[in-house]
Amino acid sequence: MTSSLVGSEMCIRDRPSGSATAKVRLAYPTTQSLEKVRKLFHGALVDGRRIQVVIASDESSHLSY
Numbered sequence: 001m002t003s004s005l006v007g008s009e010m011c012i013r014d015r016p017s018g019s020a021t022a023k024v025r026l027a028y029p030t031t032q033s034l035e036k037v038r039k040l041f042h043g044a045l046v047d048g049r050r051i052q053v054v055i056a057s058d059e060s061s062h063l064s065y
Contacts, residue, residue, distance in 0.1 A: 019049065 012022045026033055034055050042053035 008027055009025045014020045038053045041051050044051045
């Protein structure tokens with residue numbers, strides 16, 4: 001990853017359906033770094049599954065489901 005993503009947090013949860021959900025929080029989110037994450041991952045094929053990226057703001061201080 002690039003230095004703009006240093007200090008990020010990630011939380012991954014496997015779902016019973018076989019899909020997975022990941023939440024990623026960037027330590028210093030900028031429009032540029034969010035766009036880079038989207039470009040890197042949106043549409044990527046991993047383990048036969050296509051990744052979809054959704055960007056949303058969240059004011060909470062920790063990751064949870």
